[in-house]
Amino acid sequence: MxxxxxxxxxxxxxxxxxxxxxxxxxxxxxxxxxxxxxxxxxxxxxxxxxxxxxxxxxxxxxxxxxxxxxxxxxxxxxxxxxxxxxxxxxxxxxxxxxxxxxxxxxxxxxxxxxxxxxxxxxxxxxxxxxxxxxxxxxxxxxxxxxxxxxxxxxxxxxxxxxxxxxxxxxxxxxxxxxxxxxxxxxxxxxxxxxxxxxxxxxxxxxxxxxxxxxxxxxxxxxxxxxxxxxxxxxxxxxxxxxQTFEEKYTIIENLVEEILAKEVLDEINNNEVLFLDVRNEDEIPKINFKNGNQIPLMNLRSEIKKLNPNQTIYVFCQSGIRSKIAVELLQKHQFKNIKSIAGGALALNKLLKEEKIKV
Incomplete structure (x- = not known):
């Protein structure tokens, strides 16, 4: 043909x-x-x-x-x-x-x-x-x-x-x-x-x-x-x-360490760990971990003193982009044990449903 x-x-x-x-x-x-x-x-x-x-x-x-x-x-x-x-x-x-x-x-x-x-x-x-x-x-x-x-x-x-x-x-x-x-x-x-x-x-x-x-x-x-x-x-x-593109994406992606959602599930009741939600307050799905805190990314710099720089912190946003920006900001303020959760709230919510875990 x-x-x-x-x-x-x-x-x-x-x-x-x-x-x-x-x-x-x-x-x-x-x-x-x-x-x-x-x-x-x-x-x-x-x-x-x-x-x-x-x-x-x-x-x-x-x-x-x-x-x-x-x-x-x-x-x-x-x-x-x-x-x-x-x-x-x-x-x-x-x-x-x-x-x-x-x-x-x-x-x-x-x-x-x-x-x-x-x-x-x-x-x-x-x-x-x-x-x-x-x-x-x-x-x-x-x-x-x-x-x-x-x-x-x-x-x-x-x-x-x-x-x-x-x-x-x-x-x-x-x-x-x-x-x-x-x-x-x-x-x-x-x-x-x-x-x-x-x-x-x-x-x-x-x-x-x-x-x-x-x-x-x-x-x-x-x-x-x-x-x-x-x-x-x-x-x-x-x-x-x-230049602005590399500052926003490439540099942050290379510096920020990510962790998979499934790797942090065992930590959701560990009081020595903090889950930091940097989404805006009106965003869903809502994920309210007992050891969680929500500080929107736009407010993070002004409210950074609310966080303990020596604590292990897992940061998440909706999908994993803003959390990398948040991690970079915290690293500049001498936070050491901090990682971005790959896939963000969407990945966490999906996993919680699959594992039938209530938070």
């Missing part, structure tokens, strides 16, 4: 043709996240003939994923999502190149990775990672195709496209947190629709046709089929360069 047979129905579109198909074959797209959004985005990019697709996710498939992450089979539970996604895409279209990257995105691996691709797609449900993706896209001058879900409502936009507005222009408050699918709940249709809208933005950018959601955010509600489009502008005060 030749290329024209595979792509005939889209090649005959005047907006695509042979030249458009050639653009598809030369395009390189990185999708960060192989969950619900990724499971909807990836098949359409592969089927369209996008020449090289990277899939980045360090998670494994769980039975609770299958109602919305529809490219995975029940027999694949426990396997890495990126490996199973690659198998599926290769079966769908063996003519393209698929890169499975079973890693978590960090400041020290993101820039080199992003530079290898033309378009970056945010298919995550983690606010801190969205800011990281945005900042790396600014550094590497790549467009970021954004998608997010909250229950029955989703959002889609394209940031940093042709020097347009960025994620920070729309959402300047990095300390704002929202519930992920695990905590808020989600129906598969929501991620399916929003993921396909994201894939549509990728396709328009590759083909250089249509109107890209640049400086616009599309809000879609599946319960009433209503959608609105809002304009937003570039904020000149948002400045991200390599």
């Amino acid at each position: 030749n290329t024209k047979d595979r792509y005939n129905r889209q090649i005959i579109l005047p907006e695509i043709g042979d030249s458009g198909q050639d653009k598809f074959s030369k395009a390189k797209v990185l999708v960060v996240g192989a969950g619900g959004l990724g499971a909807s985005i990836l098949p359409y990019l592969a089927a369209a003939g996008v020449g090289e697709i990277g899939i980045m996710d360090d998670d494994v498939i769980e039975i609770s994923n299958l109602h919305r992450q529809v490219i995975y089979k029940s027999s694949a539970v426990g396997k890495y999502k990126v490996d199973e996604a690659k198998l599926m895409l290769n079966e769908l279209n063996p003519t393209i190149k698929v890169n499975a990257i079973a890693e978590k995105l960090f400041g020290n691996n993101a820039i080199e990775l992003f530079e290898k691709y033309d378009i970056i797609v945010d298919a995550t449900d983690n606010i801190a990672i969205k800011y990281l993706i945005n900042d790396v896209c600014i550094i590497t001058n790549k467009p970021m195709v954004y998608g997010s879900i909250f229950r029955f409502q989703g959002q889609v936009s394209v940031f940093n496209y042709q020097n347009g507005p960025t994620y920070r222009c729309l959402y300047p408050d990095e300390n704002t947190q929202s519930l992920n699918c695990e905590d808020a709940g989600v129906i598969g249709i929501s991620v399916g629709i929003i993921g396909m809208l994201q894939a549509n933005e990728v396709i328009k950018m590759i083909l250089e046709t249509g109107q890209v959601l640049n400086g616009k955010i599309l809000v879609y509600n599946i319960l009433n089929n209503e959608q609105q489009k809002y304009d937003f502008e570039k904020n000149a005060n948002v400045v991200i360069n390599k």
Whole structure:
């Protein structure tokens, strides 16, 4: 079967043709996240003939994923999502190149990775990672195709496209947190629709046709089929360069020691240990350890005297980004026995549920 047979129905579109198909074959797209959004985005990019697709996710498939992450089979539970996604895409279209990257995105691996691709797609449900993706896209001058879900409502936009507005222009408050699918709940249709809208933005950018959601955010509600489009502008005060990026991510990540949530469970009733929650007070899930204390990161410097620098302290935030900043701050004030809990409150809450531990 030749290329024209595979792509005939889209090649005959005047907006695509042979030249458009050639653009598809030369395009390189990185999708960060192989969950619900990724499971909807990836098949359409592969089927369209996008020449090289990277899939980045360090998670494994769980039975609770299958109602919305529809490219995975029940027999694949426990396997890495990126490996199973690659198998599926290769079966769908063996003519393209698929890169499975079973890693978590960090400041020290993101820039080199992003530079290898033309378009970056945010298919995550983690606010801190969205800011990281945005900042790396600014550094590497790549467009970021954004998608997010909250229950029955989703959002889609394209940031940093042709020097347009960025994620920070729309959402300047990095300390704002929202519930992920695990905590808020989600129906598969929501991620399916929003993921396909994201894939549509990728396709328009590759083909250089249509109107890209640049400086616009599309809000879609599946319960009433209503959608609105809002304009937003570039904020000149948002400045991200390599120096500020390294100070925020790379240096902190290299200096801060992390510990896995499962490694600290035995310490939750140890009075000689302190669990320090640096999230804002309104963030959930609530985790109230008997030997815990909550000091939001923004207040940590002014309230640092409330802490004992000789005590063993495990710091956590929502997902593990702000806790690293907190650890670095405490280290500068001569705190020695201090570690950041990898994955933060989300990882702790998941583990507590699995082990059926009440706190």
